[in-house]
Amino acid sequence: MIWIGICLLGVIALLPALLSLRRATLLRDERESALALHQAQLAELERDLNEGMIAASEHDSARLEIQRRLLGADSLPAPEMRKGASTGAIIACLTGLPVAAVALYLSVGHPGLPAQPAGPAPCGHPEGRPSQ
Template sequence: MIWLSIVLLSCLALAPAALPLWRRARQVRDERSAALSLHEAQLSEIDRDLDIGLIAPAEHDIARLEIQRRILVADTAPTHADDAIPPVAVWSALGLIPIAAVGLYLTNGVPSLPAQPLGPRLAAQHEQNTRGDAVVQRLKATLAMIPAGDPNLRQGYLLLGQAEATREHYAEAAEAWNHALSLGFDPEVAARTGEALTRAASHVTPQALDLFRKALDAAPKDAPWRGAIQARIAEGEHEQDNP
């Protein structure tokens, strides 16, 4: 099926280049035929004028000779256009283009790559989402059973936030990480929470900006994410100054 598609696409791509060649040859033939038809009509016209006495026989003979001369000139006109590059060479070059394209595809592409229909991919995505929902629900059920003073509660909220962020549910991830922050501040978690809030709102919110500042103040000097936090703070301050 893919090869048929390649052939059809090649024909469509080459059509604009091939059409002028065909039109030019047809135009030359049409101009020659039109000239011959015109001169033959002129012959018939002067014969009719002679019959009804509009012109003298001598004038008729002179006009007839002139028209016959024009017919000979038109009949010897070329039936094809003389190009600097022969049409055969042009058509050959056009034919080589799809062959070269197929060659490039075979050498640089992956013809053996199996097809990836949309239906199975959507089904796989739905199955993955279903599994993710089940994991999140189990985490929430487990968190509901952990006592308030248990150290595992904070770790559970961290895991829940990570699971939600993996699914790109940034608002839910920020909510879970905020619970973890309320049980114990950590600059990296604060930075993640601010980033989740920013992605959920598509801009740096005041709450996210506050978290970024707190994270930067408490972050180790060698923290690899300090630069990203500073960039977010600058972005948030710019948005505040230019609402």
């Protein structure tokens, strides 16, 4: 019966970590962030031109500068990251850790022994109460 409680507590303790793995987090590297920023700047520049906030000559020079930055950002090397490998390793550790703990307890621990005090009883009395 205690094993059900141990398993339930283990699942509850590991649940936040397992749920965070299911969540699709979008991690951008430096290159992707720069490309998204420059694309947004180009869209904002076009909007400003359509609203008449900037002149056509200013629009052309600003667009040329953003395009130069966009080409510079596109030449950055893309990092080589494999999400699947790290996720698999994390899942293996999260499931392997409780299994290893139970295996260690069953091999070294003594689940059948009754509870014993940590040290001798005070005052020499076997129950720990002073004699009267």
